[in-house]
Amino acid sequence: MPPTPKISTAREAIARHVRGEMILPDVLRAFEEVGRGGAEVKEPRGTVVVATLPGDVHHIGTALLYTVLDSAGYAVHDLGMQVPIQTIIEAAARLNADAIALSALLVTSSRQMPVCIQALDQRGLQIPVLVGGAAINRAFGRRSGVLPDGRVYAAGVFYCRDVFEGLAALDALTDPAQRQNAIDEVRAEIAAERDQAPQSSPRPRSAAMQARRAVEVPVPPYWGARRRQVDLHEVWQSLDRNTLFRFHWGGYRASDADFPEIVRRQFEPWFDRLTQDALREGWLEARVVGGYFACRAEGDALHFLDADVRLDFPRQSDGERLCLADYFNNTRDVVALQAVTVGPRPGEYIQQLQRDGQYVKMLLVNGLASATAEALADYGHQLARRDLGLSPERGLRYSWGYAACPDLADQRKVLPLLDAEAGIGLTLTESDTLSPEHSTVAIVVHHPDATYFAVR
Template identity: 35%
Template sequence: MPLISSAFKVVDMKQSPPPLIIGERVNAQGSRKAKKMVLADDYEGLVGLAREQSDAGAHCLDVCVATTERDDELETMVALVKRLSLELDTPLVIDSTDPSVVEAAIRQIPGRPVINSINLEGDGSRFSGLAPVMARYGVPAVAMCIGPGGMAKTAAEKLDTARLMVERGREYGIQEWQYVFDPLTFTLATGQEEFADSAVQTIRGIELIKAEFPRSYTVVGLSNVSFGLDPYPRRIVNSVFLYHAIRAGLDCVIANPRDLIPYPDVPERLRDAAEDLIFNKTPGALTALLEGCAGADTQGGGSAPKPAVDPSWPAERRANYRIINQLKEGIERDVVLAIADNIENPTVRDDGRTASIDMEPRLTHEAAIATLNGSLLPAMKTVGDMFGAGELILPFVLKSAECMKAAVSELEKYLVKKEGASKGRLVLGTVYGDVHDIGKNLVKTIFQNNGYTVYDLGKQVPLQKFLEKIEEVDADAVGLSALLVNTSREMKHFVDHARERGMDIPILCGGAAINSNYINRLATDGGVYVPGMFYCKDMFDGLSTMNMLMTDRAALLSEWRDMLENRRRPSGGAPRGGLPRSSIKPVAPPRVTYGATIISDIDYNMVWKEVDEKSLFKLGWGVRGRAGQKQEEDHQKIYHAMKNVVQEIFEPQIIYGYFRCRS
């Protein structure tokens, strides 16, 4: 299965859209800050560094603690991954050249990590040392395209090395999905002819590897392609290279998510210069890029120049632009002024930094709704479209979502909060494993301002918490939100649970990761979910569905069931009787009784034989050392006396069962 996990979260290695981001900063060999913390045994600082990467959008974290100053890599790695596993829900990538360190870390982690890395350099000892670990624990590994002859430089060499690695791996039982091939990325900063074509060879190598091994994955260390450049041109090259690598089939990237620039934010002339360099189109591409970057206003320290917000634009356009371009500062003022622009004679206070409207919500409500529909929601739709097209990666979507959250928070001040009788009760939350709540928050705002009582459970909501709140408030419906493909599977867990227990709760589902086909399939797998499971493409569609549930539920469910029936009806083609059939007869399953079987009347002597007395005394009772040995006879007497008591109180039973699996 192409999944990695921590104790708390499962992450699909195939992100949709890609890439899976591996945070690179918890690495003593790549970060001076991390190295200083490792040498000082500053585990608190390392956990903080990891949390920053996770909060910035990293799906998993590369962890490397090897230093030349110390020889306790194994102990340090085990201690750090233990802390990270307890305090963060982000899966880990174990970065070490020592198989014993890697295996010790894997044994410590309550989940499935990734190994970084294996290769076939020299005598292949790096591969033969870690391949058994991959097979034993079923973990994937970054597989660097380094063969017996050294680093693969051309696309063909990269593919040949991947082939050789897959062939060697068969001896150990390694599966194709366990390879995360790194086709190697070399710096373009030297201007040397030897590496002028290296980036395009890497991109072509990704295409070749994905074509021949479609179930494998690919990864690049992004910062390698620009190593040696100044910060700003480095980020330009990284952004443009990443965009084209993803289009070629790249699945994962090792990078600092805080250092990335959205591809659309790269000025066109610099984008063209970077593409000339990456694809080796012109001999002077590097010089042209550096000259172009030298003339750019990076607003200090090599950061990307922020897109300018023209103060002459209408406020609605400014608010829209800020959300799309992740410009949070000033968005509250623009939202207020946008609302004011939709009021005939507004009373506005504006000092140039903050603004407010001195009018009652009943007079501003319609204008606020117009701003929401005309400026804020279209901005998030644009962000979603760019995310789907691969022009934005997840960290930038999260930044736009933060802007949207601030905008909606300000806008809510000018909406009428309807009091009195509620039109209905909705339990709402983002499913477990998903930390994205901007869409869910918008649903809450719209529903509340249309007379519904919303019980917002927040994000990363476990199934049990949904169930408890539904029962507590006697909810009329439940709303499940998910942004990511892997977390949308929680919706299946919910409807399966509700179906099996005969719950009577309609389910409204929404989020970027799902569509109507997916929800309709969940609603019918295992039998139609009678109370109804509805796909809501946006908050207004959800509101319309909720209104129908509360006014004419029978008509809505009848229409919904007709839609499901039409979906399942064959759409023509040859009749089933005319299709070719295999002559192979299926194997009949054994004759068994389905369900659980309980065996009682167990001989207690059989039970006592399975008890490890030494472990019981040492681990259960805490009996250790010489004092324990001196009192061993007393412990045996107590143990035998307790056995008699236990036999009077408990009746041992065995339970087993056969259950029909779901195909």
């Protein structure tokens, strides 16, 4: 990657990033230096309302969206998180917005996207809707544009893989010469998706293909839940730096040839400074609770013997017909549960940094908090393996919301078992989102045959 020349407009930085000539932190640094729009922007190019729907408490997706669109010269009205649909619609109508931009990190909030589009249609509003975020894909975006009576939403629904795709869509929508064409194109894609959608048929219930082999049941050192003492230094030693640097810190567009130098010059020094700052200021914590519970498999469910709790898991309808319950015996087995969080302060800090226009630090703090939460989860899993006398590779950890246990609402049964609110301050919102934001909950399976699988 050639050294970045002096950038005079935000648009120039964005164009260089899209061409793979600049990593994301350098783009954000350019935004900080040139200010909104840089030299080129006098009047806002258009107006956009940004919101996260009820069911989500994540900051970074919309924070980046806000930052890029604002810096590119749009008047961006960020309504924040967990915004009721009526509030979004009223704000967009009042501001005569060129578009509404909705973000979803979790499926719980993505389900609200079509509801919002239907409400816009019912109000007779024709405001294009941009949708994005980790929980959705292009097909979902297109399906959101199909109204219950089969019509396609008149103003179009634009799925955006990242903020830069969102910026391109907005640029087209605010250019009178391109606007209608952009809407017609996206509506045609939505109609095509509608016309080829297969009719869904009820999934047949199927039995397990084969029983798992019987294994000796490990004996835990204690029963029930306990808060574990964890040292952040130790956790950071096993943190996946490649994922932190490439994914969370936006080094993904750097070539393999340039990457090592960027790591040495920028990412490693940032890592050292930020981890020291986090320890000194105390904005990252290592809160871990883990517990061991007697259980047995009952069909597709796991029954907790001492708590009268049942967790139901879906079974694959074909192939190996896997189901998590199959990894436990049907007499008396042991299951580990764990919950981890880095505490509430990173979420607050990220919002503060966004307000202060410190975009690079905002990206770095979020990335470190996310990667630390992931590393903490891994650390908790290793503790469980050690406690149960398992080898470092034996068994697997599954989090709710992933393919083998997709139902986030089941965490409502798991958190009380772990006494997670009292132990580490972890709660679930009404829409099954974990609060604080940078937290995870998982079930740890000790069976050596455990594998990751998807249930469709």
